[in-house]
Amino acid sequence: MSAKLSGIGMTSQRTRARLVERLRSQGIKDEVVLETMGAIPRHIFVDEALASRAYEDCSLPIGFGQTISNPHTVARMSELLRGGGSLGKVLEIGTGCGYQTAVLARLAREVYSVERIAPLLTKARGHLRELRAANVKVKHADGSLGLKELGPFDGIIMTAAATHVPEALLPQLAVGGRLVFPIGTGEQRLCLIEHTAQEYRQTTLEAVKFVPLLPGLA
Numbered sequence: 397m398s399a400k401l402s403g404i405g406m407t408s409q410r411t412r413a414r415l416v417e418r419l420r421s422q423g424i425k426d427e428v429v430l431e432t433m434g435a436i437p438r439h440i441f442v443d444e445a446l447a448s449r450a451y452e453d454c455s456l457p458i459g460f461g462q463t464i465s466n467p468h469t470v471a472r473m474s475e476l477l478r479g480g481g482s483l484g485k486v487l488e489i490g491t492g493c494g495y496q497t498a499v500l501a502r503l504a505r506e507v508y509s510v511e512r513i514a515p516l517l518t519k520a521r522g523h524l525r526e527l528r529a530a531n532v533k534v535k536h537a538d539g540s541l542g543l544k545e546l547g548p549f550d551g552i553i554m555t556a557a558a559t560h561v562p563e564a565l566l567p568q569l570a571v572g573g574r575l576v577f578p579i580g581t582g583e584q585r586l587c588l589i590e591h592t593a594q595e596y597r598q599t600t601l602e603a604v605k606f607v608p609l610l611p612g613l614a
């Protein structure tokens with residue numbers, strides 16, 4: 397790894413190891429997720445002025461009024477998406493800076509990620525290229541309707557808050573697949589939908605805070 401990628405001081409491998417221990421103490425149990433988050437240099441996804449804060453327990457601005465989700469939320473959603481199994485094809489809605497995308501790239505065989513803000517996508521592409529994430533395709537699109545032509549997906553993760561269950565995404569979920577997203581306007585909660593052979597089983601989980609899912613391109 398280059399010096400910039402591996403980091404130094406507050407962005408070093410030791411800092412990532414401390415992040416993993418904190419995630420563990422916060423209740424993240426999936427060892428594959430923990431190992432992944434310990435390996436990915438989160439600091440390259442934020443502006444250099446914020447790099448020293450990249451491993452703190454908070455979300456950070458990434459420009460255009462958007463944020464990189466806090467590490468615990470990324471870990472938790474990844475853990476829910478995996479459900480203890482390995483992932484084939486995954487769709488992410490809301491690429492942002494591409495950090496969650498990079499995590500998914502290590503957890504899944506194939507990742508598609510869509511973002512509505514073009515300049516953010518350009519940044520994310522650069523970050524993912526730096527990490528040589530070859531199994532990822534990003535696309536400038538309104539993700540609220542998913543990516544019908546590329547489905548069905550084994551996992552769909554939405555990193556912006558929906559006001560209601562995104563019905564259009566359900567048929568794009570393979571049997572055995574899992575959809576993880578934040579739901580709500582005032583108070584938001586994580587929502588997990590599992591596509592079993594019989595039904596779409598919905599579970600509402602802990603409170604979270606995300607930027608809203610917005611329509612159209614920017």
Ligand code: SAH
Binds near residue numbers: 464494510537610
């Ligand atoms: N996973 C990202 C989170 C970024 S914030 C990260 O950790 O960096 C959520 C992102 O969702 C924003 O970049 C926002 O522009 C995007 N977004 C909101 N509505 C969207 C939509 N309808 N389609 C695609 N992306 C959307």
